[in-house]
Amino acid sequence: MSIIAFIGxxxxxxxxxxxxxxxGHTVRGVEINPAAAAAAAERGVHIVPSAAEALRGADACLTSLPKPEHVRAAYGGDDGILAHAASATLLMDTSTVDVETSRWCHTQAEERGLSFVDAPISGGTAGAEAHTLTFMLGGRDDAVDRAREVVAPMAGNVIACGEAGAGIAAKLVNNMMLFIGVMAVSEGSQLAEQLGLDPKVFWDVARVSSGDSWPLRTWYPVPGVLERSAADNNFDATFSVDLARKDCGLAVHAGDVTGVHLPAARLALSQLDDxxxxxxxxxxxTLVAKLASPDGTLRGYDPALDRTLEGTRS
Structure with a gap:
């Protein structure tokens, strides 16, 4: 089986x-958070201190990082992935970044005779655990074919989207639509509550009617409707506001670059900023649902139980 470097x-x-x-692969992982590294080690990942060590003899390298600047830092510089990858190592970035960063990775890799595929993912933490993620691949046909085999154990769907940057472009558009959908479900859930509808009954109606959507079926922001929903866990993050804001902001930036008008996306972005x-x-x-509530409170969310606010209390 293969040796795979995994950064993040x-x-x-x-x-x-x-x-x-x-x-059956040997996975060498790099992670700066000690707790996250320890958790990965418990799952069979060999933790190493540097990208250079992770890449030694590796058949493939995957990165899963929070922001574009982290991706550029991981790939660039004397200690970066590009400096230590062998010509036979397939490089793949699963992070959600701007199109410019993804194309930079492709260009930098090509200049060094390396193969790079942008390979962003959809499906969230639940999909990551269940190995049902959708991978959106962009790059040369031969590299994409190799990437299909590498990602198969993690994937429910693998889609070749086109040339360099096509995968990340598809991801940005998809996530923009997701956050607009979250806003619709948030407003609908609160209006249904105020009209006295039983939330589970209304959810059953919407799920088989024209109001159906992925965020409705997966992230409905009312407790007691879905198993393991954020609404049943004081809205602790499955997909954080910060990451949603980053992804939505990247999509709005793409709209600015291309001249496409995105009023709904901008409204979703403003709510995340709020x-x-x-x-x-x-x-x-999905805590954006509280912005639709008449008084700003939200059933299922108790700020007094919110550990993330402890540092802001006077």
Whole structure:
């Protein structure tokens, strides 16, 4: 089986790497958070101190990092991935970044005779654990074919989206639509509550009617409707406001670059900014439902139980 370097073992990277281990691969991981590194090690990942060591003899290298600047730092510089990858090592970035950063990775890799595929993912932490993620691949046909085999143990769907940057472009558009959908479900859930509808009954109606959507079926922001929902856990993050804001902001930036008008996306972005201004960036993005509530309170959310606010209390 293959040797795979995995850079970034957070809430997405750790279960993804664990599925590669379960498939029989040797996975060498790099993670700066000690607790996250220890958790990944418990799942069979060999933790090493540097990208250079992780890449030694590696057949493939995957990165799963929070922001574009982290991706550029991981790939660039004397200690970066590009400096230590062998010509036979396939490089893949699963992070959600701007199109410019993804194309930079492709260009930098090509200049060094390396193969790079942008390979962003959809499905969230639940999909990462269940190895049902959708991978959106962009790059040369031969590299994409190799990437299909590498990601198979983590994936429910693998879609070749086109040339360099096509995968990340598809991801940004998809996530923009997701956050607009979250806003619709948030407003609908609160209006249904105020009209006296039983939340589970209304959810059953919407799920088989024209109001159906992925965020309705997966992230409905009312407690007692879905198993393991953020609404049943004081809106602790499955997909944080901070990360949602980053992804939505990247999509709006793409709209600025291309001249596409995105009024709904801008409204979703402004609502995420409102939550961040309240100190709620670490909470789940479906907490935007409280912005639709008549008095700003939300059933299922108790600020007094919110550990993320402890540091902001006077």
């Amino acid at each position: 073992l957070g809430r997405m990277g750790a279960p993804m790497a664990a599925h590669l281990v379960a498939a 939550l961040i201004a309240e100190g709620l960036g670490a909470k789940d993005c």
